[in-house]
Amino acid sequence: MPRNALYAQSGGVTAVINVSAQGVIETARQHPQHFGKLYAGRNGIIGALTEDLIDTSLESDAAIAALRHTPAGAFGSCRHKLKGLDKNRAEYERLIEVFKAHDIGTFFYNGGGDSADTCLKVSQLGETLGYPVQAIHVPKTMDNDLPLTDCCPGFGSVAKYTAVSIREAGFDVESMAKTSTKVFILEVMGRHAGWTAAAGGLASENEGEAPQVILFPEIVFDEDKFLAAVDASVKQHGSCSIVASEGIRLASGKFVSEAGGADAFGHTQLGGLAPLLARLVGDRLKYKQHYAVADYLMRAARHIASATDVEQSYAVGKAAVELAVAGKSGVMATIERQSDSPYVWTTGEAPLDQVANVEKKMPRDFISADGFHITDACRRYLAPLIAGEDYPPYRNGLPDYVRLRNAAVPKKLPTFTVTK
């Protein structure tokens, strides 16, 4: 009898994390000699710890196929990082208890950097606690900050959403600028790296096209330089459309959103970056401005997902299962770029001890000398990642996203309480 496997989604969800789930499930179904049942953790690793498992074998082939076009986490995800073995041994012992009770021999973890670290620790349970588990990481993060993979599944779709949105808003602002709004700010997610903001730059294919200004977390925010760049764009092109990363910082290292927030109205969480920048433009340049905040809309936007991203998301799920079948453990499935144009890629693998807790930064030569746009090198890297459309089916004018049955596997163990 082959042993069972467990799949869990981790951290912030994306438009295509379910595509990786589909890749894992469909590929595992093709290897009945290697896998018994494939379970999923309800709400990620929390489900594994609380023995709240989902039996994916009860989902129809059609439902699993529909994961391809369904955003967010179909089994639920969570933000819970397992601490080191020395700090919370109880959680690891519980995990082994659950794995034993349900005869789980393989663990697929679908997440970003923190989850890679957890996955690595699970792969070491044989050495550390005497219960060997094959643990394979399936990369996922809209932040695009995992090392040793060309890109992170989830990022291409966020990139496409950003580029499409700022192009559309740019056309809008341009056509009204004579008598109305001259400056538009789109605030995008991305606390630590400017990948998402950079993707907005793809919309500007010719001189003067939106976005005319991009604000990166990698570049210290300088109010005067920013306003000068905005003013120059309005004077030269009639308007200025801006993509601003939520993570931009002052020279002090403080987030602009917090610094401004605290100064202006004594409440750091409220307001956010975009309204602050808008007010700055209004007060100092006297231009009419508007702003949008993309927030979750960008990472949930399956309706405008990148076809490349969808394919890669599936491919890493499939590759992860094949790595398991090949007997591997402690590795992450990766995307390897062979060439930029045409974009040729294959899947590969990377050892998790080189992935966990390493953040891929945006190279400085991806940002223009003035700090307000992307370079050609950046374009060459980013362009293929947003290529292609992969539309979901629609019903009643709305995307027809699937909700799985998510039937629970009967519990066998006493209750366990997860501490934060």
Next chain:
Amino acid sequence: MPRNALYAQSGGVTAVINVSAQGVIETARQHPQHFGKLYAGRNGIIGALTEDLIDTSLESDAAIAALRHTPAGAFGSCRHKLKGLDKNRAEYERLIEVFKAHDIGTFFYNGGGDSADTCLKVSQLGETLGYPVQAIHVPKTMDNDLPLTDCCPGFGSVAKYTAVSIREAGFDVESMAKTSTKVFILEVMGRHAGWTAAAGGLASENEGEAPQVILFPEIVFDEDKFLAAVDASVKQHGSCSIVASEGIRLASGKFVSEAGGADAFGHTQLGGLAPLLARLVGDRLKYKQHYAVADYLMRAARHIASATDVEQSYAVGKAAVELAVAGKSGVMATIERQSDSPYVWTTGEAPLDQVANVEKKMPRDFISADGFHITDACRRYLAPLIAGEDYPPYRNGLPDYVRLRNAAVPKKLPTFTVTK
């Protein structure tokens, strides 16, 4: 020799106003016996007043066809309402000067309620100032507030954007709610009527689906009732996704965004509604919250336009030209609904004196008794308007929107300065 015609775009642009332009231009080209050249005002009526005209005959058939998939105003739009004849006679006299100089006998005005009023006044120039012009109004407004037409071209696409976005964000929030964000707020445009917010309600096809709460400008905002509704949704469904119209008001009549803004940080323009509601939820219910602000993204989102809206936008442009050919003036082309399901509609006409300055409100029976959702009557009305997808072509992963040549017609008159 047939006389020339002038087309102008007015007010806030939409994802499909250019489709109406395409309808006007292509149909006018089919009637060379009736129209000489078709000019367009650069930046709307401002272009007409400043004699800044565009010769649309210099645009290729392919470029005009590409207007079908290009958002915003291809000729530029503006916010400039002509005052009454008694208040600014000079502008009307100037308009006649320009019309005479360029032999313009027909005026197509593509806009909302204010523009309908201007269009009416232009249609009366024969009586009032002795220069007869055929003036036909082409309806356009994302606000859906024009009377005597089933709906307003531009609205269906905004409605679809809102419904799609809140469905996607709802899936996201639902899948993370166990350990992360439980309440999500999407702020949508619509100062005076709740049409756009109501459209978000279409995403909730089954009990408990997002959005669980909608905030309408028609319903006085009651903090306690709002928080109770949010709390109930979180307790019952695990999360609460909210569509909030920017135009919601307190019992005093004050906008919530302004009132809150002034109280919290003494600056009414800053911050906006969504951050305010988010803070309220955080402070009083202690739930983690996030918010997005759609702003121009929603009205520019040609990539997710409603196919019904695209068809109707073309149809009113075409109908407007046919009304002109039939010798009509002082009318607006309209959409007439024959049945809800299947949605059967035709174009019609309405006299501008019954359109100008009349605002179509959302019927009270379109909002549920508790004030937080839409009724079945509302669904029957809205559902067909978001039906169908009409994707633009893509190049390099981005929508391939057209920029017209917009060649200027040589000026013949002295300069004229438009006063605000």
